[in-house]
Amino acid sequence: MRQSCRFAKHALALLCASLLVAPVAQAKLEELADDELSAITGQAFINLTTDSNAGINYTRVNFGLNIDTQLNIKKLQLGQYNRAGELAGSSDILINNFALGTVGPNDTINPFKIANPFLELAYDGNRVVGVRIGFGEAKGTLSGDIQSLTGNIPVHIKGTGDAIYNKSNLLQQSALFLAGVYRSSIVEADAILVNSGGAADPVRGTMAGIKNGDGLNCTSGCAGGWTDALLGGFASSNCSILGIQTCFNLSQFQSLPVGNTSDMSNMQNAAKGFFISLQTQDVAWRDMDSNAFVTALQGAFMNLPKYRDANGNLVSPININFDQAFNGIPRQDTCLGSATAGC
Secondary structure, three states, rough: OOHHHHHHHHHHHHHHHHOOOOOOOOOOOOOHHHHHHOOOOOOEEEEEEEEOOOOEEEEEEOOEEEEEEOOEEEEEEEEEEEOOOOOOOOOOEEEEEEOEEEEEEHHHOEEEEEEEOOOEEEOOOOEEEEEEEEEEEEEEEEEEEEEEOOOOOOOEEEEEEEHHHHHHHHHHHHHHHHHHOOOEEEEEEEEEEEEEOOOOOOOOOOOOEEEOOOOOEEOOOOOOHHHHHHHHOOEEEEEEEEOOEEEHHHHHHHHHEEOOEEEOOOOOOOEEEEEEEEOOOEEEEEEOOOOOOEEEEEEEEEEEEOEOOOOOEEEEEEEEHHHHHHEEOHHHHHHHHOOOOOO
């Protein structure tokens, strides 16, 4: 379990580092009367909780913190070992020039916001079988040169039909028009980790896209009810709908919004349930939003699931438009000084 123990040490060091920047405080103990004590309530900044499920016991260290960070890591690589059916030498998770948060003009910091981080261990008897670092809520920009991902990372694509038309030939445009989808129509789709054939691929995936059998939904500006019926016949197959590309290399998405980043002044519409874990077997971890258990596959696993927003709607943690899906998202600056990546 050396992989998991190393990860636990690094994860704990990362959380503790954020505390070391606090100024030194000096104080002395003073006795309080009983009536003064009765008027005081509070909670420890660190607390422990335990859990159990299907023969696995859990101990979680909760850090009652709100953290604003701008973080750069040259290489985030977890789970490099030979895995059946996967390329030799590949890793479960490999992101070069990984970063949380961005740097704006004049080296201003646009932080990545984290609320209620935690570190958790999973035990089978007296044997540690898994460790994870997680965030109760997360919001901001995640950047990196993504080489491979293992996990659960749903993406929602929404935008006008204009970008789809721009990627279509005349015959495909005619089919879209006959289906009642126009350049001004609002079209949506869900994407997940897939392989080059469009099948779901949660292990060392290098692409994201609309999986086989799923399609487009037109939610505004369409011809009418028959549009959905026609679109239903245009399911994605082998990474295309009507010959239009529906799978995209992860490497072209160099900066991704986690949660709704349009307003970074608070934690409203932050993504919930984000964690990275290592386990020697499949381990079910409790989701911090739904309270249900989410199974992380053996090895390294990243979980950035759908969650309920303030209105109770189930939303994806990453939302992009069709122009970004087709053409990629350029990296935002994450370095102080002249470099934009790899600092």
